[in-house]
Amino acid sequence: MTAERPGLRERKKxxxxxxxxxxxxxxxxxxxxxxxxxxxxxxxxxxxxRTYNNYFSSREQAIVAAVTAERAAQVAAAVAARPAEVxxxxxxxxAVVGQYTDQGDHAREALLMITTSPALRACYVDTxxxxxxxxxxxxxxxCPDIDPLTAQVLSAAVGAAARVALGQWLDATREAPSMxxxxxxxxxxxxxxxxxxxxxxxxxxxxxxxxx
Amino acid sequence: MTAERPGLRERKKxxxxxxxxxxxxxxxxxxxxxxxxxxxxxxxxxxxxRTYNNYFSSREQAIVAAVTAERAAQVAAAVAARPAEVxxxxxxxxAVVGQYTDQGDHAREALLMITTSPALRACYVDTxxxxxxxxxxxxxxxCPDIDPLTAQVLSAAVGAAARVALGQWLDATREAPSMxxxxxxxxxxxxxxxxxxxxxxxxxxxxxxxxx
DNA sequence: GCATAATTCTGCGTGCACGCAAGTTTGCTG
DNA sequence: CAGCAAACTTGCGTGCACGCAGAATTATGC
Numbered sequence: 001m002t003a004e005r006p007g008l009r010e011r012k013k014x015x016x017x018x019x020x021x022x023x024x025x026x027x028x029x030x031x032x033x034x035x036x037x038x039x040x041x042x043x044x045x046x047x048x049x050r051t052y053n054n055y056f057s058s059r060e061q062a063i064v065a066a067v068t069a070e071r072a073a074q075v076a077a078a079v080a081a082r083p084a085e086v087x088x089x090x091x092x093x094x095a096v097v098g099q100y101t102d103q104g105d106h107a108r109e110a111l112l113m114i115t116t117s118p119a120l121r122a123c124y125v126d127t128x129x130x131x132x133x134x135x136x137x138x139x140x141x142x143c144p145d146i147d148p149l150t151a152q153v154l155s156a157a158v159g160a161a162a163r164v165a166l167g168q169w170l171d172a173t174r175e176a177p178s179m180x181x182x183x184x185x186x187x188x189x190x191x192x193x194x195x196x197x198x199x200x201x202x203x204x205x206x207x208x209x210x211x212x
Numbered sequence: 213m214t215a216e217r218p219g220l221r222e223r224k225k226x227x228x229x230x231x232x233x234x235x236x237x238x239x240x241x242x243x244x245x246x247x248x249x250x251x252x253x254x255x256x257x258x259x260x261x262r263t264y265n266n267y268f269s270s271r272e273q274a275i276v277a278a279v280t281a282e283r284a285a286q287v288a289a290a291v292a293a294r295p296a297e298v299x300x301x302x303x304x305x306x307a308v309v310g311q312y313t314d315q316g317d318h319a320r321e322a323l324l325m326i327t328t329s330p331a332l333r334a335c336y337v338d339t340x341x342x343x344x345x346x347x348x349x350x351x352x353x354x355c356p357d358i359d360p361l362t363a364q365v366l367s368a369a370v371g372a373a374a375r376v377a378l379g380q381w382l383d384a385t386r387e388a389p390s391m392x393x394x395x396x397x398x399x400x401x402x403x404x405x406x407x408x409x410x411x412x413x414x415x416x417x418x419x420x421x422x423x424x
Numbered sequence: 425g426c427a428t429a430a431t432t433c434t435g436c437g438t439g440c441a442c443g444c445a446a447g448t449t450t451g452c453t454g
Numbered sequence: 455c456a457g458c459a460a461a462c463t464t465g466c467g468t469g470c471a472c473g474c475a476g477a478a479t480t481a482t483g484c
Binding site for chain 1: 361362364365366368369371372373375376377380407408409411412413414415417418419
């Protein structure tokens with residue numbers, strides 16, 4: 001139903017994208033983030049270096065994409081999945097927090113590597129921008145009477161909050177190894193994300209139910 | 213008082229930065245944004261091309277900086293200048309809106325040129341990120357008991373709202389010339405910014421006065 | 425099945441960002 | 455004033471993003 005026509009063409013594109021992501025992450029983990037050239041990734045995926053940039057617009061993007069993958073769609077789905085009774089604020093907050101809980105074991109060491117390189121950290125933090133549009137759509141679907149601009153602003157605000165939390169956490173985990181005493185000064189990532197999104201709950205609720 | 217020691221060194225640096233900004237904007241206005249090379253800007257400012265990248269990390273940044281300039285500090289000052297009686301929400305909103313009202317005549321045509329190039333638009337939109345840190349400081353100064361993370365999140369949210377408003381407005385003004393009928397479909401920029409920040413006011417007020 | 429239109433991949437060239445290692449200027453101190 | 459250390463500038467080399475145009479591949483009409 002949702003997949004109208006797989007189409008040989010489209011499938012090949014997704015395969016290439018997947019191959020690039022995987023190769024990028026593998027090489028980065030093996031050789032270290034700074035010892036991987038774009039040409040290497042392209043070669044490992046069996047395409048031209050030029051083709052790499054038809055799929056990803058920066059060297060770091062492919063590596064990060066291997067970890068981020070379908071996050072945007074998942075957030076939107078999670079918001080839609082919350083029962084209609086709970087307020088918009090709780091629904092969005094729980095959906096976002098859920099995205100950063102129970103990371104797989106493999107993802108955890110990848111995250112640690114991303115911590116290594118400033119460029120990778122910046123790129124990873126920027127990926128949360130991708131949730132804005134799907135999230136706005138989900139918000140509109142939940143509250144059809146909401147002003148589209150408001151939905152967009154609130155989604156962007158949530159994205160910004162997640163960005164702040166992620167930045168804090170990445171910095172904290174990077175500093176940690178030097179200080180043997182404290183492991184994670186700021187607590188776990190899900191807790192941090194929750195704490196960051198919580199201040200926005202009043203705004204979300206206010207927009208979600210105008211007559212309350 | 214605040215300026216401890218200007219110092220010959222620091223003055224030269226600011227002069228170079230200013231020269232680069234000005235030259236960049238002038239050349240961009242004269243030749244069109246896409247017909248200006250970094251080397252040209254550097255030459256016009258009398259420095260090496262390499263030095264250019266010691267001050268600005270992208271070609272567009274210098275052009276945009278000529279328009280943006282001191283915006284970040286002004287927002288922080290504007291927040292601090294609001295009387296202590298008004299709520300945090302109103303104070304921040306008015307301060308941000310004030311930044312985008314009564315643009316100079318010269319700035320207005322520069323804005324129009326920025327509309328021309330996608331890269332410039334993206335860069336200009338990204339500059340609002342710079343207000344986050346000063347704004348967070350101003351918020352903390354206003355509400356000393358606030359959680360620093362909350363202040364940071366709210367500032368980032370406000371920045372995101374401004375970003376959305378700016379994006380909308382830039383897109384709208386770009387589409388406008390093709391449609392002779394409508395000039396600005398979405399209204400004036402200050403109104404748009406106000407409308408974008410308003411949904412966040414409940415969150416700001418909630419954080420600003422916990423006991424209300 | 426085949427011709428044709430639409431996409432995608434690829435090589436090439438250009439402009440750009442940035443690390444590195446001198447060379448130069450500035451600020452401080454004896 | 456001499457001399458030293460820190461900061462800034464500059465040239466060079468490398469890797470990268472992306473526009474462009476031609477070849478290769480896929481979809482579509484007959």
